[in-house]
Amino acid sequence: MANNTEKVILDDASGNIIDEHSKDNVILVGVHPSTDSEYADNIKLILNPKSNSPISIDFNYGGYNMQLFIGDFTGDNKSEIMVRGGFGGSGGFEIGVIYKYEDNKLIEIFNQNKFNEENSCSAKYVNNYKVHVNCGTKKYSIDLSSRPKQYLNEIYSSDGSVKPYYEPYVDAPSAIYPIKQVYNNYYDLLIQQRIVGIVNADTLGIIQTLGNLENSKFQILSKGLLFLSYLDAENRKNSKKSKK
Structure with missing residues (x-):
């Protein structure tokens, strides 16, 4: 063609x-x-x-x-x-x-x-079924212990120590939302970045950054971790199937 x-x-x-x-x-x-x-x-x-x-x-x-x-x-x-x-x-x-x-x-x-370069985050598997996420002064921890045993065996040895095969990471922005609060006459930006595990589809959590462009320069208002547990995700998936 x-x-x-x-x-x-x-x-x-x-x-x-x-x-x-x-x-x-x-x-x-x-x-x-x-x-x-x-x-x-x-x-x-x-x-x-x-x-x-x-x-x-x-x-x-x-x-x-x-x-x-x-x-x-x-x-x-x-x-x-x-x-x-x-x-x-x-x-x-x-x-x-x-x-x-x-x-x-x-x-x-x-x-x-530019946002991704100036607001870089890193992630790391640590012993006892945890993921530590570092976003500068903001640090978060994700508990993986509720994941299926087969999944955990990919990452951890039987004693809970990390195997050297995988390394999680924080991806580039997957969503950038203009949002307007009722008491403002301007828009803020809500930016989401996935924390990715052993494969691209394995979302461990989402970093959310709220910021604005007052004076034409991006400034962060707040940053936090959005985490949907594995069991909650499975329940939602099964609920959708039952409605079909």
């Missing part, structure tokens, strides 16, 4: 991006290399101000289901442009890039790669 090179509109939106009372159009265009896939690359972000010339920039990521979200992230009563999408296949990574209009330019103030 020949590669498709036709540019199409991936999404469009509008908001008060230039100033507090403007109504400006935003278009995301790109190419679907395969016509039977939602994957897009060669993406451009175009801002069409009502009273100025269009501003176009290259978007340096390709992904699935690319879309726009318009909202005030900086608290200046103007909207910023968030470009969202997914990549990484079954890994479920998320693209999240935010641009601010300033001096007739679109300036990037957040992207998922």
Whole structure:
């Protein structure tokens, strides 16, 4: 099959991006290399101000289901442009890039790669069926003792000591949610990162980071561990099967 090179509109939106009372159009265009896939690359972000010339920039990521979200992230009563999408296949990574209009330019103030680099976390199996997670000053512990014996035998010896075969890790962001609290007039970001065990589908827990972009710089408001026990996950799975 020949590669498709036709540019199409991936999404469009509008908001008060230039100033507090403007109504400006935003278009995301790109190419679907395969016509039977939602994957897009060669993406451009175009801002069409009502009273100025269009501003176009290259978007340096390709992904699935690319879309726009318009909202005030900086608290200046103007909207910023968030470009969202997914990549990484079954890994479920998320693209999240935010641009601010300033001096007739679109300036990037957040992207998922920079967040991951500046907020790195590590994980480690430790003796007696535990996983320790280190996120700088934040440290967490996950108890694996309720997991099936067959699973634990992959990681631990009979005396509870760690075998040298596997090492857990904290993945890149799998979800980046714009959220708005009722008493704020701007959006925060809720970012989730999976803690991965012996295989990619083995989610040991999720690191959640809540932050904002006031003054156009990302700052962390809170960070914590979201953990769904193995038994709870199995019960939910069985409950879904019984409803079918």
